[in-house]
Structures are given as structure tokens and as C-alpha cells.
Amino acid sequence: MKFTSTARYIATDALTLAVNAAVTLERPLLVKGEPGTGKTELARQVAASLGLPLIEWHVKSTTRAQQGLYEYDAVSRLRDSQLGEARVQDVNAYIRKGKLWQAFEAAGKVVLLIDEVDKADIEFPNDLLQELDRMEFHVYETGETVRARHRPVVIITSNNEKDLPDAFLRRCFFHFIRFPDAETLRAIVGVHFPRIKEDLLAAALAQFYEIRDVPGLKKKPSTSEVLDWLKLILAEDLTAEDLRREGRSLLPKLHGALLKTEQDIHLFERLAFAARR
Known part of the structure; x- marks a missing residue:
């Protein structure tokens, strides 16, 4: 095998x-x-x-x-014995x-x-x-x-x-299991979303790896979370241009699929504030 x-x-x-x-x-x-x-x-x-x-x-x-x-259910067997149940003689009935x-x-x-x-x-x-x-x-x-x-x-x-x-x-x-490199992650995404446009996939994965590389992130988004994120992006019919983050916010579109703690959201907000200054 x-x-x-x-x-x-x-x-x-x-x-x-x-x-x-x-x-x-x-x-x-x-x-x-x-x-x-x-x-x-x-x-x-x-x-x-x-x-x-x-x-x-x-x-x-x-x-x-x-x-x-x-697991042996001694309590049920005791109760059945008190009630005079016939099956009480069969230990296997309580296992x-x-x-x-x-x-x-x-x-x-x-x-x-x-x-x-x-x-x-x-x-x-x-x-x-x-x-x-x-x-x-x-x-x-x-x-x-x-x-x-x-x-x-x-x-x-x-x-x-x-x-x-x-x-x-x-x-x-x-x-x-190490976190997949870009090539492997592309192959994984291709299995789940075979018709995704190349420019959208490139933009999404570039942004995803940027997020994972942010210093101080409490919980880095995982493979399953990027798949959820891409599913939402496709459901909302977003384009590669739509994923471009505005200067005022470093948070990605539909960030709730990727960032799962308030500390990480606040981290991106602080980074955006520092960038504006």
C-alpha cells in the first residue's frame, strides 16, 4: 500500500x-x-x-x-439488577x-x-x-x-x-507539516478553486504572505483560512484591483476570515496609523 x-x-x-x-x-x-x-x-x-x-x-x-x-456501565447494571432485568447476567450488554x-x-x-x-x-x-x-x-x-x-x-x-x-x-x-511554500499553496488552491483567475490568485497570495510575515502577529492565518478567504472573495466577485488596500487601512478585504484576534486587528490599525504619520 x-x-x-x-x-x-x-x-x-x-x-x-x-x-x-x-x-x-x-x-x-x-x-x-x-x-x-x-x-x-x-x-x-x-x-x-x-x-x-x-x-x-x-x-x-x-x-x-x-x-x-x-467503557463499562456499572450503574446501569446495578439499576437493572434492582429491577430484576434478565440481561443483567450478560456483562457484555453493559460494555x-x-x-x-x-x-x-x-x-x-x-x-x-x-x-x-x-x-x-x-x-x-x-x-x-x-x-x-x-x-x-x-x-x-x-x-x-x-x-x-x-x-x-x-x-x-x-x-x-x-x-x-x-x-x-x-x-x-x-x-x-510545515506551512506550504507559495508553489505548494498554489497547487492546494488549484484543487479547491480550479477556475480562479491568475491575476486574482497572485494578488491574493501575495497579500496573504505579507500578512503572515507581519512581526508580532499573534495568530498567523493558516491554509484553511486562506481557502475560506478565497471562497469569500470569489463569492463577492472581487477582482485583483479590489484587493488593493487603501492607504488609510492595512486591513485586507474580508479580513475576518484571516485575522482571528482583536490584538491582530489592532496591530494592523496601529501599523496603518504609523504609516500615515
Whole structure:
């Protein structure tokens, strides 16, 4: 199985190499990068490219590693026992399978996405070490051991909000998605907006990279945000000339798609004021 770019996703040579290396090594692929660079979408496109089903586990701040394996509803079982329910004798009726269990018992190979692993508690990655390494776990309530029928392709994403444990990193193949250069970004835009006019695209991307290069910017606009911006520009039927910023304001047209904090908007207003002086 070899991953390549798809009709909806442009992968750099380095990213393609990283995905295929992780598949060959049968190691989880840990993907980092600033938000909006296509980390989550990568898993979906890997599944599409390899022709495999996708199982998504989106991690939150309250997510526990155990939830990825299974959850045992002891409260419901206790209540049913008090009510004399017949199913109380079947422990399996009170076990809810997690995403890892679903991936392990799948009839064929699947892609398992563990999305934004750094959102959870720092112990979350450590609690999954053995399960991801050995591809098995024990169910204490039933005494069974669940083993992967087919080792899944595991893709783990992180926004780099927390440092991950060394023991966890050792078990992964790592790749950092760098922000695309102008040529790659053009190719990405071309996939989403194949009919965009060349002069409009050139003007928009030049302005976009200027914005990203402004010193002191708290949140630089990402790939997904430039795509949103271009979608709005096309919807408003703006031209390359329309994008030209007036001397009084350095803020781009429809800047709400690119600048997401009041600090960054105020920064551009201060720069405009300084330029006028």
C-alpha cells in the first residue's frame, strides 16, 4: 500500500514519505503542525488513497484513554439488577466498545485517527503505550483479551500545545507539516478553486504572505483560512484591483476570515496609523 496525493489533497514529498514509512514500519504516525495545515484531513485522505475504512477518535480535554478501549456501565447494571432485568447476567450488554476496539475487531485493515492528542491530560498518551505497541488490551469485566485482527494504520495529530512523553514519541514515526511554500499553496488552491483567475490568485497570495510575515502577529492565518478567504472573495466577485488596500487601512478585504484576534486587528490599525504619520 502506497499513499499518494489525492484529487482533494496535495501532499508534499516529505509528507508522502512519512506516511508510507509509518505504514511500512507499522508504527503510529504522529503529525504536528500549526492549526489549519490539514492534519486531520490527512487521515481521511490516507484512508481514501489506500482504499481503507476510517475510524475517527476526536480527543477532548475530558477524554480518558480508557474510553478508546471500552467503557463499562456499572450503574446501569446495578439499576437493572434492582429491577430484576434478565440481561443483567450478560456483562457484555453493559460494555460499550471504544474506537480502538472497533479498529482491532474490524474485518479488514482500517485507518485509525486519534485527533488532537495534546488536548487531553498529559497521562493520556502514556495510558495508550502498550495498547498501541502490542495492539491488544485486556477486558477485566469479561476476562477476554482483545487483539487486533489486522494492524490498523494509526495517525495521531497534535497542535503542539503540550509536550508528549518520550516513551510515547519513541513508538511513533514523526512528521511536522510545515506551512506550504507559495508553489505548494498554489497547487492546494488549484484543487479547491480550479477556475480562479491568475491575476486574482497572485494578488491574493501575495497579500496573504505579507500578512503572515507581519512581526508580532499573534495568530498567523493558516491554509484553511486562506481557502475560506478565497471562497469569500470569489463569492463577492472581487477582482485583483479590489484587493488593493487603501492607504488609510492595512486591513485586507474580508479580513475576518484571516485575522482571528482583536490584538491582530489592532496591530494592523496601529501599523496603518504609523504609516500615515
